[in-house]
Amino acid sequence: MSVTSQPGAVIANLPWQDRPAGCNNPLWRYSDNPIIRRDQIACANSIFNSAVVPFGGGFAGVFRVDNKARLMRLHAGFSDDAINWKINEEPIVFDTQGKNLPRFEFGYDPRVCWIEDRYWVTWCNGLSGEPTIGVAWTRDFKTFHQEENAFLPHNRNGVMFPRKIGGNFVMLSRPSDNGHTPFGDIYLSQSPDMTFWGMHRCVMKAGASPWQGLKIGAGPIPIETDKGWLLIYHGVLRSCNGYVYSFGAALLDLERPWKVIAANKNYLLSPQTPYECIGDVPNVAFPCAALHDEATGRLAIYYGAADTVVCMAFSTVQMLLDFVTHPDQQV
Amino acid sequence: MSVTSQPGAVIANLPWQDRPAGCNNPLWRYSDNPIIRRDQIACANSIFNSAVVPFGGGFAGVFRVDNKARLMRLHAGFSDDAINWKINEEPIVFDTQGKNLPRFEFGYDPRVCWIEDRYWVTWCNGLSGEPTIGVAWTRDFKTFHQEENAFLPHNRNGVMFPRKIGGNFVMLSRPSDNGHTPFGDIYLSQSPDMTFWGMHRCVMKAGASPWQGLKIGAGPIPIETDKGWLLIYHGVLRSCNGYVYSFGAALLDLERPWKVIAANKNYLLSPQTPYECIGDVPNVAFPCAALHDEATGRLAIYYGAADTVVCMAFSTVQMLLDFVTHPDQQV
Amino acid sequence: MSVTSQPGAVIANLPWQDRPAGCNNPLWRYSDNPIIRRDQIACANSIFNSAVVPFGGGFAGVFRVDNKARLMRLHAGFSDDAINWKINEEPIVFDTQGKNLPRFEFGYDPRVCWIEDRYWVTWCNGLSGEPTIGVAWTRDFKTFHQEENAFLPHNRNGVMFPRKIGGNFVMLSRPSDNGHTPFGDIYLSQSPDMTFWGMHRCVMKAGASPWQGLKIGAGPIPIETDKGWLLIYHGVLRSCNGYVYSFGAALLDLERPWKVIAANKNYLLSPQTPYECIGDVPNVAFPCAALHDEATGRLAIYYGAADTVVCMAFSTVQMLLDFVTHPDQQV
Amino acid sequence: MSVTSQPGAVIANLPWQDRPAGCNNPLWRYSDNPIIRRDQIACANSIFNSAVVPFGGGFAGVFRVDNKARLMRLHAGFSDDAINWKINEEPIVFDTQGKNLPRFEFGYDPRVCWIEDRYWVTWCNGLSGEPTIGVAWTRDFKTFHQEENAFLPHNRNGVMFPRKIGGNFVMLSRPSDNGHTPFGDIYLSQSPDMTFWGMHRCVMKAGASPWQGLKIGAGPIPIETDKGWLLIYHGVLRSCNGYVYSFGAALLDLERPWKVIAANKNYLLSPQTPYECIGDVPNVAFPCAALHDEATGRLAIYYGAADTVVCMAFSTVQMLLDFVTHPDQQV
Amino acid sequence: MSVTSQPGAVIANLPWQDRPAGCNNPLWRYSDNPIIRRDQIACANSIFNSAVVPFGGGFAGVFRVDNKARLMRLHAGFSDDAINWKINEEPIVFDTQGKNLPRFEFGYDPRVCWIEDRYWVTWCNGLSGEPTIGVAWTRDFKTFHQEENAFLPHNRNGVMFPRKIGGNFVMLSRPSDNGHTPFGDIYLSQSPDMTFWGMHRCVMKAGASPWQGLKIGAGPIPIETDKGWLLIYHGVLRSCNGYVYSFGAALLDLERPWKVIAANKNYLLSPQTPYECIGDVPNVAFPCAALHDEATGRLAIYYGAADTVVCMAFSTVQMLLDFVTHPDQQV
């Protein structure tokens, strides 16, 4: 593969299952979830909230692995079929390229995005102990070149758009606080160079419907369609006895992506299976990546379940567009 | 059926299973719980905390259905055997009868009570966004006539007595706050006309034993016995990692129902099965209705499990009276 | 005085000071505040948040007196000039008239309102330890006849309208929680008989401007004008280091008093003097009564300062109407 | 058995299963967990967090039984094989020996320790309603002689060392607050006589790694080795949606046991099985006892799961020493 | 003065002012409060909550001095008249006598008590950063011999009785948490040797009346009278906007001092003056010492005001006994 060509526009080997008979939902789970067990590598307490992309003729990914000290680390992994993954036993050691950068402190909830000539990895990184958005890039998933953190703390869920818009790199993120933040909206920031960021805008606020009443955050890399950017995002409901993490979708303006064109008030998927309801954090479905085959419009969405394992669900771009723009279900 | 005759005094088709061999508990679960799945109708995220009554030769009910936006709605439903239910796909639209009433904002945890000539429905209704007790009546479970909300916010768990007492309608309720209230006692109020309410009294306070240490609230319509009103109610324990919703029983004075005659310090049922422990809200057993066959004294108690599904448990009036008045177990 | 004639329509001996030269505010403080010291009677820790009315040829009042155990009690008091007050050493003992009423548990923040043929006293009363609105009436400020509490807990700041509207008694109140409530909106309820209450409506919500950002509650008895009911109310701002209680004004529809016609976004008075800033609760100005001379339109407003003493401020109905309806300052 | 000889130094009938093939962990679960069901005796809501010791030729224990009122009680129990237990239906009634002691109020999380000539039982006892460390002793598990509580409230997890050190009895404990304490470190105290305690030292603080980030507390009686005292302790992680109770190990200096010689940053066991993840308190693994056969070095560790049942895991002293002193994994 | 004779039984030079004319309170403030300014020594941010005793022919004391880093230190001071104090510029450096004690970490709210042959100083000391009761003794207020901390964290307000009772040293204290504790009751502990402590009892709980509703803690060394131990203690009320620290009194049984014989429901003094209401912590009156002249029964009580300065108030033993035992004012 030439690393400067756009990878993944057509993904002939996209993992796929047809929608089950009788199912009318625009999204359906893979029948053999979870695809990655919590103890798939020796050091792991859990593997979840991870990002995968087409790479070479197969697939690569950056995986959140919480080890048995419960330290949060990122590991690279590879797969031929995007279902069976070989995850490196050793965590990624980011190369700071001789720059005087703040060191990697911890890493969780990574996203990976091909832009122009390389894969950009963004994740929740520690800066003097506080969460913010770490930035690195790779071309081979072996060497990861760390760059400056994008923002001041406290931030999480930094998600790149897959191309420059208006001449700038564009990132979604969710400003947070220094704990398990009880609020969270999706903002957008721009950068000419992936180092300095500005022109911040609020894109969506939590509360549009109860499943996303407490906080929301961007999920996979937005998918470009002729209708707009298709954004899959998670939302959190605070019940009388804990949180529930579901995910839904919205459509953003192509050239002014801080403008929401449409959003369905319903969730796409909420935690209902044992592997979503039971684990280190019960009742979590948290999407971090989507594979999109432009030839068929098929989507394979990767999500962490119960902060413990990695799962997969399927849909198509058209089904999600229909869902997002459904006139009776707008928020 | 003549709607002005007392329905359900004798329920020949009451659902029933005998107490399992070896079981000494005064209450036992239906062997095929849950009886209503979370996705029994298309729009539903979950169906739970619902009320059923004898209706015609069969049964009708008002069901809490949280949809996939997680909006809380009420749906009517019908059954021949009180086990297999047909729930309307569309939520109840309350008829305000041309009165200038505050609109229905949301609806949860309904109860249904036949008094004199109609079925009264009470539920947690929103008034300018805050929870209080909504009131409506129906004779056919098709048209529901909304009346004024009974109380100022914040209130939940409004439960009618099945006849006037001392010339007034009587309702139990649980004053609350504007969130997931960390307190809650059972109060009683009276009304000459179902519109204006007063003569408020405290009936029971939380804390009589640890399973009901944090808050309590009335469950099904109280059952009249010659010993007093048999009240089944839920209680909440705050553990070191969340809440546990169980239910127990007490006996109230027939003519001064704010007087507690007896109460067992133990719960009747606590969440122990997978369908009670796993779901949108783990560890919840929340009773909202009971069918009582006066001919046999048999009881079928309907309770929401894990804020996700509807379940059933069985007992008899005599067993519950023995439980409630057990001399060694008084609170 | 005939107790059945409307007292106080003309108050020739209304206390008064002209607006100071150079002052452009619609409200100005009495120059010799506070008018009632914290230790004016022997048992008192503090005297504040109290209600005064014309009575006989002079004035009477119901005073909040927190004693040295910090128990909250109500005391009657009398004055010839509405400035120099003689407060009874002994608290009011409410006469339950042989009715089986919940006992008086504590009393704070009283209001007094002449309606038709008697003075109605409303206050924050305890019901099984929880705050709600107590109701009593008197004709002589010696015997106070207690009636049923108006509402279920938790409620505070019950304020009567001075006449029936649409055939019903009408009360404003502020539903609360069981502590130092971090929220609070003004609601309205109606009653045919001062015993049973219903037809609840939300009148105003906190948050219209920052000085009233956290919670609001009605103050003195609303003043009837040809433009509407003039409502003076307190609002609370949560600063980075505590609360600030100020007060402002709004105008309610005469016949549908749950409709707000106008409201100024500014406060009328905020705690700025030493007696408002220093005391048992710093930074509190809390109005509970207003004397209105219909002949001149003059107003003497009584407010508690720092939850410690009673103060007075002056205005006129016209100035407050101009303030409330100022087109550039609407919320 | 002579009660004055050291019991349990060699435990020929120690329950045991070999490490499963392919398992590299230093600890492995019993294949038939849980060994004690939640409803093993009639009054029980749950049985967990319990202590067992060699006794006679078999085993005895003190069991935490929460009854159906959710009152926390201690029951004695006996076993031939340390797997199948006969637990007394009636709770232990502590004999205060005619001393004017504060009464037993509640009992949870017991530990049992043979020292010199008797079994000492320590547990979380109520003193005027607040948790502290109760102390009693027995020689026959029939009569339990209560002594003075060791400490002022608020305290939990009092764990004795199995011999005097420096002439004093020595106890670990975890000072707490009056609720579900959000902090907790392990302290050590000394006593010449088991009545008066002093010379308090801090041993370990929470936070050495994320699994033990919120609070920690000693587990089984420390095991004496020639390398030091082997301490198994629980730690709590606060996730974005609740707590996770895992356990790990450390090594303390033999003669100055407040000195930590080594501690592995990883946990030994975290809640991952259904019986650890589902129950009254999800995600809890809480060790309270260990049987140690000096002849083989084998360990059977007893831990409560989900605050609902009793489970068992196996290891050897050597494996744990290797784990604790692993040079690459020190905290 | 011979340091082994009982100091202070007769204090001819006790500071004194007669009760002001017209004052009926059992306690009255010194007219020239505060007696110690916040900046009386160069390093001081504030000087308050301090303990004084007769010493030689004059007086000595241990003073809480918060320096300009706001570190809490203890300083010795001396006075001829107990009003004008010379406080050492340098903080006390405690002599650990070669013992391997936890070091002094911080010191606040000291008390000083002569028992048998020396002055014992108790204060809130840090143990691994957490508050507990430090213990030291002196005979000359120059050398202070530190001993073991009395208790495990978290504790404050350790107050000795001035003689052994039943053969043991006796201390009151207030178990706390690791922050600004929202609860607090008075407990009693005993020790044969001032090193090991046990036989803990609850003496008084917060909540007997509202001024002491949140927490209470012992103040000066209890004063022995033939009626019992006269205990002056502080209590805290949580208002809607902060705390108020007042103080009152109770009478404890002479030989079983954990038994309360009498207690007045009213406070003796609440913060009402500018120096009590304004300062680093508004609305605090916090007594730590009392001088008692047995010849006259006069008392000079020393209390910190607003956590900023030291003040004095006067009473007599007889007045306080009358107050405490007043039959109409018992809690």
Place this chain on the structure above:
Amino acid sequence: MSVTSQPGAVIANLPWQDRPAGCNNPLWRYSDNPIIRRDQIACANSIFNSAVVPFGGGFAGVFRVDNKARLMRLHAGFSDDAINWKINEEPIVFDTQGKNLPRFEFGYDPRVCWIEDRYWVTWCNGLSGEPTIGVAWTRDFKTFHQEENAFLPHNRNGVMFPRKIGGNFVMLSRPSDNGHTPFGDIYLSQSPDMTFWGMHRCVMKAGASPWQGLKIGAGPIPIETDKGWLLIYHGVLRSCNGYVYSFGAALLDLERPWKVIAANKNYLLSPQTPYECIGDVPNVAFPCAALHDEATGRLAIYYGAADTVVCMAFSTVQMLLDFVTHPDQQV
């Protein structure tokens, strides 16, 4: 004045008072504080936390004015002597220059900094309701040109360095949360163009001593000295009854200003006067500006008191350098 020359290097008319006799502190208050009253302009509730600079031959400033709705606004003001100020009655209307910027939502705690050719104003601005750092510039204090907000929410206390360092603009700020943040450290960010920001570093964390235990934030524009950047900053202590805002100083490396060279553990000034202790927010001293006369080294520091008024204190650069580098007082 030429607006492109460096203003204020020499300020012949700097306001000044000599250090009072007997005062050894490195900072002393102006004898006639406050210099700006809370009601100096008609719309004002309070004027505080404001920034002043040399301008023309006199002085100009940007003032925080909270109006009587308690909305937070910025007003320009002018003075000949930097003591007597004329503040514009109308708030600043920021000119967005035709750019599509987020609108000004509110403004508080401004700083003003001359860099190269213009005055940059930074303040706490609202972005979709959340606090972040607004940026604008002016040359005449009449027209203020708004630019993009520097950061994502939530941020406060954005303070520019007065020259580029290493080719970039440099700003200090304090990441916050969406409320009255209970944490806060000082970070540094860089920008090539005042629009895009990056290269974030942590400079100082709260907690170096108790007066700055909870949170810290930069105050006036750092003052360049040959020893380093002299930074005056505020710190907050959480007492048992509220917060105390004091200020101190540190010295930062000239070319790597995220490196702290020295910092005194003591505060320079804490709230002790009535105007600092009483007001809308008691116990606040909050510096936002300093005038520095390079000829004499004199400093006039402007600080808000009690979030109500503007005050002034004096020092010299040398005194502050001595203070900051005092070898016995380093944190």
